[in-house]
Amino acid sequence: MQSAPTNEFLTRKHVAYFQRCLSLLPHSYQCLDSTRLTLGMFCFSGLDLLGTLTTVLSQDERRGYIDWIYAQQVTAAVTDVPGSHGFCGGPFSGPMTSEDKARNHYTVANLAATYSALVSLVVLGDDLARVDRHEIVTSLRHLQQPNGGFTPHPYSIECDLRFVYCACAICHLLDDWSGVDKAKAVGFIRACQQYDGGFATAPGNESHGGVLVSAVASLKLMGHLDDDTAFDRSAAVAWGLRQQDRGFHGRVNKEDDTCYSYWIGAGLKVMGAYDLVNLERQRAFLLATQRHIGGFGKAPSDYPDTLHSYMGLTAFSMMGEPGLKELIPELNISMDAYQAFRARQSSALCRSSPI
Structure with missing residues (x-):
């Protein structure tokens, strides 16, 4: 699906895209x-x-x-x-x-x-x-x-x-x-970090960009992100940065793919290393995968789909695109939605507490 790249983030088209997907999906989604x-x-x-x-x-x-x-x-x-x-x-x-x-x-x-x-x-x-x-x-x-x-x-x-x-x-x-059992979970994460600094889906497998944020976000949520014995932070950051060409790719010698701008980008964000990402190159790649009908494809020639469209938005959010809400990368929820949720929780707790 070819469409001329633009330097403009197509906000209204993306809104319309997600509205359409909530109402009707193409037949190719039947298997999902x-x-x-x-x-x-x-x-x-x-x-x-x-x-x-x-x-x-x-x-x-x-x-x-x-x-x-x-x-x-x-x-x-x-x-x-x-x-x-x-x-x-x-x-x-x-x-x-x-x-x-x-x-x-x-x-x-x-x-x-x-x-x-x-x-x-x-x-x-x-x-x-x-x-x-x-x-x-x-x-x-x-x-x-x-x-x-x-x-x-x-x-x-x-x-x-x-x-x-x-x-x-x-x-x-x-x-x-x-x-x-947090101690066991941290041990599993540690065992998944490979010799090259990346994380595999399971111990002994190949490092894969799709689980970088899974590893470091889990550690952050469990309160072990700053535990030097939990993982090699500098090696993980270096591995993540090596996966950037224009956008990011999930494994060595693979093509860049829109979704890894979240899977790897969010991992780097959680580790406090997002400022090392070449945002100019990433933005150019994402604008090339943006479709004129709204949404994002996996690559510049692909049709949009819901996963890559949402991950494209998260990447633009992390880059500070005007008009987009701030993302909490370790939860993949907007800051606004999360804070409103916590306020509702506090209100419910107050209502249920005895006077």
């Missing part, structure tokens, strides 16, 4: 039906960063989306499988029902969808009052493995840094760390 909640998160968060969430979506529409998200919650009433509680990615397996727990044996939440659900609820202005906090935190204890890593759900054999991050972000947003 089980991750519909995450696709929604990209759209909600994109509109929030653009400062238009509450203007383009009415209060009733936002409430409708909140109710739809809660409809994806897997509670103890639905299934009693240990480690299965939280949110699933969409209604692909049918409506939640408590009538037959045996039938629901494979109706399980997963950590990525639970993270997406909580972020979306925060951005949409919910207070998380309907979140089954106890069961989610209890599930985390079942999903953490002896090596400190996490699997996304009880039937998965995947165990990598992405799910460590999801667990840490969930605990932070719920303000309850009782489901995570």
